[in-house]
Amino acid sequence: MRKTLSYVLVTAGALVMLVPFVAALSNSLKSFAQYIQVPPTWIPDPVQWDNYAEVWRRTPFGLYLTNSIVIAVLAVVGNVLTSAMVGHALARMRLPGKQALLTMALGTMMLPTVITIVPNFLLFRSLGWLDTLAPLIVPYWLATPIGIFLMRQTFLGIPKDFEEAASLDGANPWQVFWRIHLPLAKPALATLAVFTFTTSWKAVLEPTIYLTSPENYTLPVGVLSLKGQFVGNDQLVTAAAMMSLLPMLVVFVLAQRYFVRGTMSAGLKG
Amino acid sequence: MTVLTRRAGKAAAEQRPPAPKRHSGERIWAFAFASPYLLHLVALAAWPLLASLFFSMTDYDLVSEPRFVGFGNFTRMFGDDVFWRTLGNTAYFAVLFVPTQTALALGLAIALNQRLRGMALFRAAYFVPVVSSWVVVAYVADAVFNPQTGLANQVLDFFGLPAENWLQDPALVIPTLAAVAVWKGVGYMMVLFLAGLQAIPEERYEAAKIDGASAWNRFRYITLPGISGTTFLVLVLTSIETLQSFEQVFVMTDGGPHGASELTVLHLYRQGFQFFQMGYASAIAWVLFVLVLALTLVQFRLQRRWVHYA
Numbered sequence: 001m002r003k004t005l006s007y008v009l010v011t012a013g014a015l016v017m018l019v020p021f022v023a024a025l026s027n028s029l030k031s032f033a034q035y036i037q038v039p040p041t042w043i044p045d046p047v048q049w050d051n052y053a054e055v056w057r058r059t060p061f062g063l064y065l066t067n068s069i070v071i072a073v074l075a076v077v078g079n080v081l082t083s084a085m086v087g088h089a090l091a092r093m094r095l096p097g098k099q100a101l102l103t104m105a106l107g108t109m110m111l112p113t114v115i116t117i118v119p120n121f122l123l124f125r126s127l128g129w130l131d132t133l134a135p136l137i138v139p140y141w142l143a144t145p146i147g148i149f150l151m152r153q154t155f156l157g158i159p160k161d162f163e164e165a166a167s168l169d170g171a172n173p174w175q176v177f178w179r180i181h182l183p184l185a186k187p188a189l190a191t192l193a194v195f196t197f198t199t200s201w202k203a204v205l206e207p208t209i210y211l212t213s214p215e216n217y218t219l220p221v222g223v224l225s226l227k228g229q230f231v232g233n234d235q236l237v238t239a240a241a242m243m244s245l246l247p248m249l250v251v252f253v254l255a256q257r258y259f260v261r262g263t264m265s266a267g268l269k270g
Numbered sequence: 271m272t273v274l275t276r277r278a279g280k281a282a283a284e285q286r287p288p289a290p291k292r293h294s295g296e297r298i299w300a301f302a303f304a305s306p307y308l309l310h311l312v313a314l315a316a317w318p319l320l321a322s323l324f325f326s327m328t329d330y331d332l333v334s335e336p337r338f339v340g341f342g343n344f345t346r347m348f349g350d351d352v353f354w355r356t357l358g359n360t361a362y363f364a365v366l367f368v369p370t371q372t373a374l375a376l377g378l379a380i381a382l383n384q385r386l387r388g389m390a391l392f393r394a395a396y397f398v399p400v401v402s403s404w405v406v407v408a409y410v411a412d413a414v415f416n417p418q419t420g421l422a423n424q425v426l427d428f429f430g431l432p433a434e435n436w437l438q439d440p441a442l443v444i445p446t447l448a449a450v451a452v453w454k455g456v457g458y459m460m461v462l463f464l465a466g467l468q469a470i471p472e473e474r475y476e477a478a479k480i481d482g483a484s485a486w487n488r489f490r491y492i493t494l495p496g497i498s499g500t501t502f503l504v505l506v507l508t509s510i511e512t513l514q515s516f517e518q519v520f521v522m523t524d525g526g527p528h529g530a531s532e533l534t535v536l537h538l539y540r541q542g543f544q545f546f547q548m549g550y551a552s553a554i555a556w557v558l559f560v561l562v563l564a565l566t567l568v569q570f571r572l573q574r575r576w577v578h579y580a
Contacts, residue, residue, distance in 0.1 A: 006386060009378070010382060013396065017457070024410040036418065040419040086304050108310070111318075111319075112510060114538065117539075118322055119325070121543075122325075139314060142310035142314060143307045172299070173300075198401050204405060204517040224405050245402055248403075252398070259401075260397075
């Protein structure tokens with residue numbers, strides 16, 4: 001009885017989640033006449049697959065995609081590497097002021113982004129980084145508080161024996177970190193990687209502020225800019241939006257368990 | 271977050287090694303490992319905090335040098351009708367969004383917290399909007415809330431109800447935005463609640479059943495206190511986020527119609543990056559910052575009354 005009720009509730013919810021995506025997908029395959037037709041048709045007739053090709057023909061979609069991928073990949077590499085390093089220092093090394101650093105990491109986690117918008121813009125402007133991809137990548141190379149907490153927690157859980165054996169063999173701290181601890185932390189690294197990828201891929205505010213030339217646009221900003229360019233061709237913008245989701249969906253499907261695990265560990269941390 | 275610090279402290283205490291003989295340069299190594307974050311603290315935490323405080327007391331248009339104006343920006347803000355309206359809009363949005371999302375996420379988590387066939391698939395369905403950018407969501411939402419061609423009016427029509435203008439109706443725009451935000455965010459919060467539910471020991475329920483407690487009483491006296499910590503976290507996280515909500519309105523309505531959905535951070539963005547009044551934008555940022563801080567502190571104080579840590 002209770003199970004049936006849960007099934008009904010959960011299925012209804014899942015439909016509410018997915019049906020809008022299907023409707024948007026359908027919109028992206030219509031002709032403009034059908035896109036604005038009242039009452040709407042559910043299944044486009046004919047199915048205009050060409051809308052997707054049209055986006056590629058008429059916009060620098062490939063550039064937006066490349067920019068988004070370059071930024072996301074470099075952000076992931078940077079954040080995973082540096083957060084692991086800092087987490088390792090906090091968990092396994094004798095660092096003066098360790099406790100203070102941990103408290104400050106907690107504080108910066110609570111720091112609202114709104115306070116950083118203007119000063120960061122001015123900082124990157126004085127570095128000559130405006131309208132480059134750097135402001136969207138470099139901050140990830142300075143470790144993120146969430147990443148630090150996740151990695152510190154992981155490294156705390158690794159037994160000391162390995163490290164002691166390696167130290168006796170003359171390994172320096174970097175070798176201990178790189179060859180022994182990092183491979184043991186793979187699940188946490190994967191979790192951090194998918195979270196960083198998602199955050200970077202979804203971002204709208206930062207690329208809007210920092211990027212001005214269309215050839216530097218990321219997918220969200222690029223798709224948004226099509227809105228003004230394709231007035232009277234909304235089905236094309238919808239097609240572009242659907243395409244911008246695709247790489248994210250692939251990552252999500254491949255790494256689903258890491259998404260769930262990451263969210264859960266964020267919850268347990270509080 | 272007190273728990274976090276406490277746990278972190280405990281973990282650090284356990285961690286403190288019995289000081290075996292170590293590499294002589296270990297401190298330098300540790301410092302090198304921590305250096306990315308030290309730079310982060312300087313460039314991405316201390317600098318923005320101090321700089322925005324400084325700029326909030328200046329007139330700065332990015333071209334000429336910043337000019338000190340004392341509290342001028344703040345007095346201007348108090349007389350700025352748009353600022354007050356955006357603050358009201360933000361509060362209205364938060365009041366609709368935060369409780370709805372929290373309650374729905376909890377309900378779904380309870381429904382999913384049993385051995386259901388295909389549970390992973392359901393969880394995935396709820397997560398798809400979470401990983402989508404607001405730009406994608408804007409077009410998905412258009413398929414639903416477009417007044418002429420959207421699903422929502424089709425459904426209303428099916429039940430014989432009159433069509434609505436949703437995002438184009440000044441009275442409906444914020445409730446519609448809140449509904450879309452719940453739709454997008456509920457999956458993430460649901461997983462947080464699932465983690466909280468799974469941390470409640472099964473024996474408590476067994477014992478209560480033996481004592482003849484009803485399903486409602488088990489929910490009221492075991493589940494609710496058991497997940498109060500998670501609920502607290504969810505409430506703090508979402509209210510911090512909601513006060514800073516920007517991307518959704520920027521992409522979906524641009525504050526319209528007639529400023530009915532202009533939220534405070536959108537106002538800040540326009541002042542700073544469209545009118546290049548960096549000083550005024552920084553002042554707005556500081557007021558919001560203080561509001562976020564105050565709200566968080568109030569929540570931390572109130573938590574003593576209702577949050578139980580097992």
